Amino acid sequence: xxxxxxxxxxxxxxxxxxxxxxxxxxxxxxxxxxxxxxxxxxxxxxxxxxxxxxxxxxxxxxxxxxxxxxxxxxxxxxxxxxxxxxxxxxxxxxxxxxxxxxxxxxxxxxxxxxxxxxxxxxxxxxxxxxxxxxxxxxxxxxxxxxxxxxxxxxxxxxxxxxxxxxxxxxxxxxxxxxxxxxxxxxxxxxxxxxxxxxxxxxxxxxxxxxxxxxxxxxxxxxxxxxxxxxxxxxxxxxxxxxxxxxxxxxxxxxxxxxxxxxxxxxxxxxxxxxxxxxxxxxxxxxxxxxxxxxxx
Amino acid sequence: xxxxxxxxxxxxxxxxxxxxxxxxxxxxxxxxxxxxxxxxxxxxxxxxxxxxxxxxxxxxxxxxxxxxxxxxxxxxxxxxxxxxxxxxxxxxxxxxxxxxxxxxxxxxxxxxxxxxxxxxxxxxxxxxxxxxxxxxxxxxxxxxxxxxxxxxxxxxxxxxxxxxxxxxxxxxxxxxxxxxxxxxxxxxxxxxxxxxxxxxxxxxxxxxxxxxxxxxxxxxxxxxxxxxxxxxxxxxxxxxxxxxxxxxxxxxxxxxxxxxxxxxxxxxxxxxxxxxxxxxxxxxxxxxxxxxxxxxxxxxxxxxxxxxxxxxxxxxx
Numbered sequence: 001x002x003x004x005x006x007x008x009x010x011x012x013x014x015x016x017x018x019x020x021x022x023x024x025x026x027x028x029x030x031x032x033x034x035x036x037x038x039x040x041x042x043x044x045x046x047x048x049x050x051x052x053x054x055x056x057x058x059x060x061x062x063x064x065x066x067x068x069x070x071x072x073x074x075x076x077x078x079x080x081x082x083x084x085x086x087x088x089x090x091x092x093x094x095x096x097x098x099x100x101x102x103x104x105x106x107x108x109x110x111x112x113x114x115x116x117x118x119x120x121x122x123x124x125x126x127x128x129x130x131x132x133x134x135x136x137x138x139x140x141x142x143x144x145x146x147x148x149x150x151x152x153x154x155x156x157x158x159x160x161x162x163x164x165x166x167x168x169x170x171x172x173x174x175x176x177x178x179x180x181x182x183x184x185x186x187x188x189x190x191x192x193x194x195x196x197x198x199x200x201x202x203x204x205x206x207x208x209x210x211x212x213x214x215x216x217x218x219x220x221x222x223x224x225x226x227x228x229x230x231x232x233x234x235x236x237x238x239x240x241x242x243x244x245x246x247x248x249x250x251x252x253x254x255x256x257x258x259x260x261x262x263x264x265x266x267x268x269x270x271x272x273x274x275x276x277x278x279x280x281x282x283x284x285x286x287x288x289x290x291x292x293x294x295x296x
Numbered sequence: 297x298x299x300x301x302x303x304x305x306x307x308x309x310x311x312x313x314x315x316x317x318x319x320x321x322x323x324x325x326x327x328x329x330x331x332x333x334x335x336x337x338x339x340x341x342x343x344x345x346x347x348x349x350x351x352x353x354x355x356x357x358x359x360x361x362x363x364x365x366x367x368x369x370x371x372x373x374x375x376x377x378x379x380x381x382x383x384x385x386x387x388x389x390x391x392x393x394x395x396x397x398x399x400x401x402x403x404x405x406x407x408x409x410x411x412x413x414x415x416x417x418x419x420x421x422x423x424x425x426x427x428x429x430x431x432x433x434x435x436x437x438x439x440x441x442x443x444x445x446x447x448x449x450x451x452x453x454x455x456x457x458x459x460x461x462x463x464x465x466x467x468x469x470x471x472x473x474x475x476x477x478x479x480x481x482x483x484x485x486x487x488x489x490x491x492x493x494x495x496x497x498x499x500x501x502x503x504x505x506x507x508x509x510x511x512x513x514x515x516x517x518x519x520x521x522x523x524x525x526x527x528x529x530x531x532x533x534x535x536x537x538x539x540x541x542x543x544x545x546x547x548x549x550x551x552x553x554x555x556x557x558x559x560x561x562x563x564x565x566x567x568x569x570x571x572x573x574x575x576x577x578x579x580x581x582x583x584x585x586x587x588x589x590x591x592x593x594x595x596x597x598x599x600x601x602x603x604x605x606x607x608x609x610x611x612x613x
Contacts, residue, residue, distance in 0.1 A: 033422075034422070035422055035425075035426075087590055087594070090594055091593065091597065094597055095597070096421060096422070097353060097550060097554075098550070098593050100353075100422075100425070101546070101550050101589070101593055102589075102590055102593040102594070104543055104547070105586050105587075105589035105590040105593060106586070106590060108582060108585065108589065109583065109586035109587060109590065111582070112580075112581075112582030112583045112585075112586055113583050115582070116579055116580060116583060228429075228433075228539075231426070232426075232430075235423070235426065266437075266440070266441050267437055267441065269433065269437050270433065270434045270437035270438070272430075273429075273430030273431070273434050274434060276427065276430045277415075277416070277427055277430050277431065277434075280416070280419055280423055280426070280427055281415050281416070281418075284419060284423065
């Protein structure tokens with residue numbers, strides 16, 4: 001039983017990170033209808049910003065940790081907006097496939113320039129937050145896991161507030177629903193899409209930092225697998241649906257942790273894709289998504 | 297009278313065999329690049345049938361390639377010594393074994409394509425891309441867990457059967473089959489599925505069937521390419537078939553201009569040669585490659601080699 005709870009906790013903290021990345025995918029998909037492959041590398045950049053910021057700040061302090069978190073989020077937000085402005089904006093309205101390939105190109109660019117600037121070998125991530133372990137009976141909770149879950153929860157609530165309670169949030173939903181009509185009622189689509197990228201990338205940056213806290217070895221290719229899995233999480237919850245992405249992330253993280261702890265641990269990476277295939281075959285709109293019939 | 301495409305195929309195969317005879321006088325490095333180009337042509341042209349002509353976005357081509365590589369590797373590695381004897385047998389024996397191995401690889405990849413295609417081709421666009429990507433990754437993880445074929449360390453010790461003749465013969469056959477299939481009366485269905493699925497359904501075609509056929513044929517040739525690749529590198533590393541490999545092939549198809557066979561061949565050549573040319577600046581190789589990719593997409597979204605003037609008239613949407 002203790003082991004079950006322990007695995008559940010580990011799974012939830014991994015799932016919270018997947019959820020943060022998945023939110024960025026789902027928001028971008030919501031407004032632009034394409035898979036932003038570069039998102040997983042924005043996540044990687046977030047971890048590296050955290051790495052460099054963490055080295056210049058006092059370690060193991062709550063204040064320093066928060067500054068590192070905020071700088072990773074801000075850095076990634078700027079990066080996300082830059083990518084959108086330089087690479088995606090010109091292709092908007094073009095065939096999805098071209099945007100997809102451009103996204104793959106941006107992803108490759110970030111990975112390879114990461115290898116040039118940061119070096120290809122893995123680095124040890126500094127402990128930016130004070131690390132402590134709490135024991136409840138047989139259950140061991142590290143403070144980093146608590147930080148991950150708390151930050152993720154906070155950000156998801158904040159995002160929910162931005163999307164459903166603010167003017168720019170309403171504009172985002174309008175663009176997602178119908179870009180042309182949104183323009184007609186006076187919404188500046190460019191600003192909204194830029195903002196969406198900033199928001200999603202900031203969440204990915206936070207995700208990258210939190211991931212590096214729990215798995216403190218970072219390298220320029222670290223984003224690929226978590227990125228793919230987070231996208232699966234977004235599809236699982238229903239793409240374009242914000243609570244769905246969070247739910248999908250949690251489910252995927254938990255399932256993966258349980259499989260990783262069982263005798264089938266070598267199949268861990270296949271699980272996410274197995275889940276994806278099952279969900280798309282039996283409920284293509286995702287758990288919380290609405291199914292729409294194609295009209296001529 | 298033999299139709300012209302058949303003559304061209306025959307000529308191409310003969311040319312491949314002739315060149316192959318002189319392959320000893322070609323610099324080994326260039327031969328290496330040439331064979332890499334041939335394999336990439338097979339992959340790109342076969343994926344073009346799925347992504348270009350039929351308009352289904354598949355990201356799992358490397359998965360089918362790995363099935364072909366492993367299965368044909370199993371035939372030559374496990375059956376080879378039994379059938380040919382320990383000394384390796386005659387050239388004729390080796391070549392017929394290799395033919396059987398390639399066919400086994402291709403057919404098993406085609407079977408996998410059928411099994412994967414039936415459920416997943418109901419999906420569209422990005423979703424189909426993801427499911428095929430997922431299947432590719434699952435295939436890779438499964439191979440990594442089979443110890444008989446080397447597990448995560450890779451399958452090593454395959455005989456060196458791939459040569460210029462086999463590679464370019466197979467490439468010519470791929471171009472021929474895909475070309476004739478698409479030009480045939482039956483093949484118009486692929487284009488119809490690509491142009492408008494609902495309209496093609498309305499005139500009595502079965503788009504799902506066409507998608508499946510394209511998928512299976514594409515997978516078959518990917519399997520052949522995998523077999524050639526395995527017997528050319530002499531070892532198979534399961535990580536070499538991850539989704540970056542699939543994306544490489546997709547990029548060839550897109551740069552070539554979807555559905556444009558000649559363009560796709562040129563793109564396959566360009567994208568195989570480019571990394572070699574950039575080798576002196578190895579550190580920045582991938583940076584330059586990705587910048588070129590983004591630049592091309594922004595400057596020529598219709599593909600680098602798509603020289604068609606004007607677009608087909610699209611009704612609706």
